[in-house]
Amino acid sequence: xxxxxxxxxxxxxxxxxxxxxxxxxxxxxxxxxxxxxxxxxxxxxxxxxxxxxxxxxxxxxxxxxxxxxxxxxxxxxxxxxxxxxxxxxxxxxxxxxxxxxxx
Amino acid sequence: xxxxxxxxxxxxxxxxxxxxxxxxxxxxxxxxxxxxxxxxxxxxxxxxxxxxxxxxxxxxxxxxxxxxxxxxxxxxxxxxxxxxxxxxxxxxxxxxxxxxxxxxxxxxxxxxxxxxxxxxxxxxxxxxxxxxxxxxxxxxxxxxxxxxxxxxxx
Numbered sequence: 001x002x003x004x005x006x007x008x009x010x011x012x013x014x015x016x017x018x019x020x021x022x023x024x025x026x027x028x029x030x031x032x033x034x035x036x037x038x039x040x041x042x043x044x045x046x047x048x049x050x051x052x053x054x055x056x057x058x059x060x061x062x063x064x065x066x067x068x069x070x071x072x073x074x075x076x077x078x079x080x081x082x083x084x085x086x087x088x089x090x091x092x093x094x095x096x097x098x099x100x101x102x103x
Numbered sequence: 104x105x106x107x108x109x110x111x112x113x114x115x116x117x118x119x120x121x122x123x124x125x126x127x128x129x130x131x132x133x134x135x136x137x138x139x140x141x142x143x144x145x146x147x148x149x150x151x152x153x154x155x156x157x158x159x160x161x162x163x164x165x166x167x168x169x170x171x172x173x174x175x176x177x178x179x180x181x182x183x184x185x186x187x188x189x190x191x192x193x194x195x196x197x198x199x200x201x202x203x204x205x206x207x208x209x210x211x212x213x214x215x216x217x218x219x220x221x222x223x224x225x226x227x228x229x230x231x232x233x234x235x236x237x238x239x240x241x242x243x244x245x246x247x248x249x250x251x252x253x254x255x256x257x
Contacts, residue, residue, distance in 0.1 A: 056213030
């Protein structure tokens with residue numbers, strides 16, 4: 001299981017600014033190891049964000065997203081105490097879900 | 104004779120290994136509906152075609168945030184924001200990467216049309232932010248980001 005995400009959700013003028021830091025290699029499949037073998041691609045393909053259980057955004061990613069990806073988005077009408085849930089799925093079927101409350 | 108048998112055995116093993124390796128990701132892809140063709144396209148127009156949206160037109164209502172010069176191409180902060188209503192989808196593209204499309208964000212009414220993330224850039228390139236609106240208009244904004252140290256290969 002991958003390391004937990006760091007999610008910070010801050011209430012700001014009726015909305016909540018959510019910043020997520022995920023822990024993932026994000027291997028592109030273009031690099032070669034010292035023996036000259038291609039390192040297979042391994043990256044997050046899908047990220048889902050939920051606000052109090054309702055999906056508000058789905059992101060589809062390619063391998064061009066940086067290692068240990070950062071994501072920022074703004075949830076409309078989220079108040080302090082609301083739940084923000086973020087789930088990612090990578091191309092090998094690995095997944096991770098983490099949750100944070102709006103502060 | 105024994106040697107030949109050995110060679111054939113290894114060959115069969117290798118073929119089996121390759122089959123499982125190539126089959127596995129495809130099954131995962133089929134489940135998630137990840138648009139593989141779009142992520143393999145090389146240019147803005149090809150990505151639009153692969154996703155079945157209109158040819159993007161440049162717009163001033165869409166802003167691409169990013170540095171003028173990125174020292175490290177492995178971590179380039181980019182973001183897209185717009186004041187336009189009814190944005191269904193936001194995409195980020197790096198023109199000179201091996202595959203242009205970096206990310207697609209499917210937005211709902213529950214989020215502001217403002218997202219940012221970090222992308223890898225192989226070399227100095229134009230970066231595009233593309234917005235697909237509810238009335239099927241497709242707009243883009245671009246910015247050249249200079250990279251002093253590439254983020255691909257190594």
